[in-house]
Amino acid sequence: MLAVPAILGIGALLASLWLEHQAEITLPVPTGPFEVGRALYDWVDEKTVDPLVPVPGTKRELLVWIWYPAEVRKAGVLDDYQPAALRGRRTGGSLLFKLLTRDLSKVHGHSFRNADVSPRYRSYPVVIMRAGASVGVANYSTLAEDLASHGYIVVGFDAPYRTTEVVFPGGRVYERRPENNPELFSGEDLTRLADKLLDAWTADTAFILDRLGQLNASDTSFKFMGRLDLTRVGMFGHSFGGATAAQFCSEDSRCKAAIDLDGSLHGNVLQTGIHKPFMFLMSGEGDFSSNAEVGQIGADIQSVYDRLPAESRLRISIRGANHFTFTDDGALLKSGIVRRALRAFGKLRIDGRRQLEITAYCLHTFFDTYLGVRRASRPQISSPAYPEIQVLE
Numbered sequence: 001m002l003a004v005p006a007i008l009g010i011g012a013l014l015a016s017l018w019l020e021h022q023a024e025i026t027l028p029v030p031t032g033p034f035e036v037g038r039a040l041y042d043w044v045d046e047k048t049v050d051p052l053v054p055v056p057g058t059k060r061e062l063l064v065w066i067w068y069p070a071e072v073r074k075a076g077v078l079d080d081y082q083p084a085a086l087r088g089r090r091t092g093g094s095l096l097f098k099l100l101t102r103d104l105s106k107v108h109g110h111s112f113r114n115a116d117v118s119p120r121y122r123s124y125p126v127v128i129m130r131a132g133a134s135v136g137v138a139n140y141s142t143l144a145e146d147l148a149s150h151g152y153i154v155v156g157f158d159a160p161y162r163t164t165e166v167v168f169p170g171g172r173v174y175e176r177r178p179e180n181n182p183e184l185f186s187g188e189d190l191t192r193l194a195d196k197l198l199d200a201w202t203a204d205t206a207f208i209l210d211r212l213g214q215l216n217a218s219d220t221s222f223k224f225m226g227r228l229d230l231t232r233v234g235m236f237g238h239s240f241g242g243a244t245a246a247q248f249c250s251e252d253s254r255c256k257a258a259i260d261l262d263g264s265l266h267g268n269v270l271q272t273g274i275h276k277p278f279m280f281l282m283s284g285e286g287d288f289s290s291n292a293e294v295g296q297i298g299a300d301i302q303s304v305y306d307r308l309p310a311e312s313r314l315r316i317s318i319r320g321a322n323h324f325t326f327t328d329d330g331a332l333l334k335s336g337i338v339r340r341a342l343r344a345f346g347k348l349r350i351d352g353r354r355q356l357e358i359t360a361y362c363l364h365t366f367f368d369t370y371l372g373v374r375r376a377s378r379p380q381i382s383s384p385a386y387p388e389i390q391v392l393e
Contacts (some may be wrong), residue, residue, distance in 0.1 A: 032149030037070030135239030320349030
């Protein structure tokens, strides 16, 4: 039997975790001059069947999140971090797991619901954002809000049966299918699934740009009509989303610049390369891949990097950054016990909020160079404010 002090210690730990789980917390404040608006859309592609859904003949449908520079005087209501109607129904997981995660109703962002677009400029460049693997794009709100605050319209999207969970307005809920879960496969089966997923996400991105063109031409709410500059389109993605950004911008001329945020490469981009401004932004600590896999990932990145236009390529590492805390987890990781454990295993060497701050700086600095109002020949990424940034050759 456990001794009384041990029982009391476990009880105190659980109580502490419960208090942290219930505590209010706010995402990092965006660093740009604009307030941020956010709008949600349910877009259906009546012309295309989604090949990765379990019901044959189902049309492609995406839940679309748009963050954008907002009108300060008409900012409206500060939205929930994740609207209550879209938080889903997932109830699985142990009590300890729940205690180690945030109560999303206690998390606060900086986006105003359906605010008017800022009139400061006639139109704004567009950046497509892709999440890692099956992660929902709302989990990248810190980066999306910051980029929007610097004058970009940031568009992310989730797909039923591929994203861990998608909840559409009205309450329809779709969870990722096992056959779309790369973690359940290995070897050639994993390669085939990765190729299928990459093809699907890349096609989704093309559809998103098509629909943005329609929105720009005839938005029934008049919010975005004429406000999207689709001659200045960029893309970034984290992890497998980075692979999607690389593949899409290799094959679609509408993409003018892109960033791979700590992602390996897949698809024929490994053969064709990328012929436009591109940045690899890497962590100091990778995911849980084996040494052999890490070596191959590095070789693939080096091969594509070497063939990029020399004057518009960048490869950057953030010293101490962790692969998994480019998401809002970097801001929401709460338990001191968890943080100490991750540091002990060498998986957390930089404060999560600091990592997100540096990442946000790198994103808008790169896109400012190639998509922004004040263009430059090459981004000046190195900064005395961020000595963690290591520019690699």
